[in-house]
Amino acid sequence: MAKSLDSVPLSGIIRIRDLMYTIKDPYRLDQGDVSFDAPASVKDAMVRAIADNRTHYVQTAGIPPLLQLLAEKLRSRNGIPVSGPDEVMVTTGGIHAIFMVCQALLEPADEIIVPDPTWPPTVSNILAAHAVPARCPIHERLGWRYDLDELAAAITPRTRAIYINSPHNPTGGVLTRADLERIAALAERHNLWVVSDEAYEDVVFDGGQHVSIASLPGMYDRTVPIYTFSKSYAMTGLRLGYTACNNRTLRDRMKKVLFLTASNIASVVQYGGVGALEGSQEVVEQFRSELEARRTLFYDGVRDLNGVLTGTPPKGAFYAFLEIDPAWRPEEPSVDPSIRDSISWQMVEHLVRRGRIGCVPGADFGPAGEGYVRFCFARERKELKGALDSMKALFTARAALHPL
Numbered sequence: 001m002a003k004s005l006d007s008v009p010l011s012g013i014i015r016i017r018d019l020m021y022t023i024k025d026p027y028r029l030d031q032g033d034v035s036f037d038a039p040a041s042v043k044d045a046m047v048r049a050i051a052d053n054r055t056h057y058v059q060t061a062g063i064p065p066l067l068q069l070l071a072e073k074l075r076s077r078n079g080i081p082v083s084g085p086d087e088v089m090v091t092t093g094g095i096h097a098i099f100m101v102c103q104a105l106l107e108p109a110d111e112i113i114v115p116d117p118t119w120p121p122t123v124s125n126i127l128a129a130h131a132v133p134a135r136c137p138i139h140e141r142l143g144w145r146y147d148l149d150e151l152a153a154a155i156t157p158r159t160r161a162i163y164i165n166s167p168h169n170p171t172g173g174v175l176t177r178a179d180l181e182r183i184a185a186l187a188e189r190h191n192l193w194v195v196s197d198e199a200y201e202d203v204v205f206d207g208g209q210h211v212s213i214a215s216l217p218g219m220y221d222r223t224v225p226i227y228t229f230s231k232s233y234a235m236t237g238l239r240l241g242y243t244a245c246n247n248r249t250l251r252d253r254m255k256k257v258l259f260l261t262a263s264n265i266a267s268v269v270q271y272g273g274v275g276a277l278e279g280s281q282e283v284v285e286q287f288r289s290e291l292e293a294r295r296t297l298f299y300d301g302v303r304d305l306n307g308v309l310t311g312t313p314p315k316g317a318f319y320a321f322l323e324i325d326p327a328w329r330p331e332e333p334s335v336d337p338s339i340r341d342s343i344s345w346q347m348v349e350h351l352v353r354r355g356r357i358g359c360v361p362g363a364d365f366g367p368a369g370e371g372y373v374r375f376c377f378a379r380e381r382k383e384l385k386g387a388l389d390s391m392k393a394l395f396t397a398r399a400a401l402h403p404l
Contacts, residue, residue, distance in 0.1 A: 008127045011120035012364035016348065020358045027379075027387035030358030032169065032319070034378040036234040036287055041279025042272045049271035058267045060259045062090030062242070066270050069277040070242050078201070079215030080225060080244065087251065088244045089258055090265045090273070094199045094228035097243040098125045099261070101195055101224045104253035106131035110160035112195070113151065117321075117365030117372075119169045122197070126163075134159065137368045140323075143315060144173025148182045155186065161193035162186070164213065167200040170365050170374040171321040172314020174204060180213045187222055194223040199241075200317040202232040202284050205292045208315055220246050231318075232284050233276045238269045291318050291378055298377040301388030308395045309373065318378040321362065324371055347373050355390040 016030050049055075061067065067085035074080045074088070082088065091097040098121065106112065108130040114122055116135035126133040136154040138144050151162075162183060166175040175183075187194050194213055201210045214223040228241040245251040298320055299313045311322040324343055330350050339345035344361035351357040351373075362372030377384060 004130065005128065008124050009120070011124070012345075013120065013360055016352070016358060016360060019352060023352065023356050023358075025356060027355075027357045027383055027390065029375040029377070029379060029384075029387055030360055032376050032378070033236045034231065034234050034287065034291075034318070035380045035383070036290075038234045038238070038272070039276065039279055039283045041275040041283075042233060042235060042238075043275075045275025045278075046268050046272040049268045054267050054271055056267065058264045058270065060264050061086075061255060062088065062265065063267065063270045063274075066090060066273050066277075069274060070244075073277060074225075074244055078198075078212045078225070080212055080220055081215075082220075082244050083246075087246060088242060089251075089254060090270060091241040091243060091258065092262055092265055093230060093239040094197065094226050094241040095121050095125075096239075096258075096261070097226040097228075097241050098122060098195070098197065099128070100254045100257040101226070101243065101250075102126055102129040102131065103257045104250055105193060105195075105224070106160060109158065111156060111158045112161040112163055113154050113159060114163045115146065115165065115168065116367060117170055117362060117369030118163075118165065119197075120364055122163060122165070123366070131160070132158070135366055135368070138168070138171065138173060140171075140312075143312075144168060144171035144321070145175055145179060146183075148179065151183070152186055155190050155192070159190065159192060161195055163195045163197070165197040165199075167203060167210070167314070167316025169200065169317055170319050170360070170362070170369070172317045172319055174208060174210075174315040177211050180211055180216060184213060184216050184219050188218070192222070194219065196223055196225045198225055199228045200231055201227065203288055203291060203318055204316045205288075205295065205313075206315060210316070214244075220244075222247075224250070229273055229276055232287070234287065235272065235276070238266075238272060240265065240269050240273050294318075294377045294379075294381060294384060295320075297381060298375070298384050298388065301385070301392070304388075304392055306395050309391070311372075318376060320375045320377055321369075321372050322375065324373060326371065342370060344370055344373055351391065351394070355387075355394050357387045357390055 102125045106129040110131040111134040123133045214220045214225045229235040309322040344363045348361045360374040362369030
């Protein structure tokens with residue numbers, strides 16, 4: 001078991017994060033972290049919890065008031081027919097929920113179809129469960145969505161589940177209701193589970209609406225939806241997520257993993273979750289509206305980069321997944337020989353070392369991500385403008401000396 005972890009990769013995001021701490025006055029567009037502060041309702045609830053000495057062990061699956069609120073939220077806002085709080089579990093962020101379901105659902109050599117590109121910890125958690133991530137491309141020409149015929153063709157006798165992430169990290173693609181209905185039909189026909197990562201449920205632009213596949217008729221019976229407070233309520237560092245499951249056997253397994261990895265989620269943080277849900281929800285829309293404005297600001301700046309980086313604004317999440325002009329080359333060889341065959345890694349090294357701009361190479365998200373680079377536009381407008389000005393200076397100077 002121990003040696004098997006040697007083959008589980010650590011995301012390049014960690015490597016870049018460490019590098020950014022060595023850069024003076026960096027632009028932190030590498031991390032998927034909003035610049036907003038958690039709402040007062042969250043902070044006040046946590047302060048009250050400390051004052052009331054809510055610092056002892058609590059129930060493994062979650063404190064009752066939070067579980068009740070989550071069950072109601074899943075029914076009313078997500079349309080998922082959750083019967084009651086017993087079907088809900090609180091987790092240490094969304095990544096913990098993914099670990100739990102992979103450990104509880106997958107057997108060695110099981111395949112789970114994942115989008116390519118995809119968030120790196122998804123693949124790592126599948127590998128940690130001794131299962132096989134079967135990559136299926138999503139396409140920029142389709143708004144970073146599946147070609148559903150390709151998805152159907154990717155199903156094999158070893159397929160155990162389909163993993164979906166909508167809105168999608170890193171591309172911002174959003175699956176339509178028609179997409180979800182077709183995926184649901186495939187899952188039913190082949191008796192598959194669906195693991196649905198809905199971390200960015202509240203970050204949808206252009207008047208779009210998030211739809212949970214678990215809300216479709218009969219799908220909650222074979223779907224594990226995963227959520228987090230991180231993006232909706234700016235609680236990234238507090239590490240609070242949750243999931244729901246209608247299948248008793250799978251739920252009992254997940255609860256065992258939850259106990260063995262955390263015993264219970266931090267009590268004070270859970271009361272912060274109560275505050276988030278009981279407080280005004282206007283802040284969620286305020287965050288979303290500001291993120292949409294920042295998306296516009298960022299892509300307006302991208303158009304001034306001499307075509308070195310290009311892309312279409314995403315329909316959801318808060319990332320710019322930009323294509324690198326294939327003709328671009330760094331001014332000098334990389335200091336790391338291991339990345340000289342990757343244009344996305346070379347671009348990131350160039351932007352970090354010469355422009356102080358944090359970003360993530362598309363190759364880190366899978367083979368289909370090579371040739372792209374991801375920026376987080378959830379940072380403050382001043383920081384976004386600074387990063388754009390830095391990129392423009394880099395690419396304008398390069399264009400003058402070395403026309404593409």
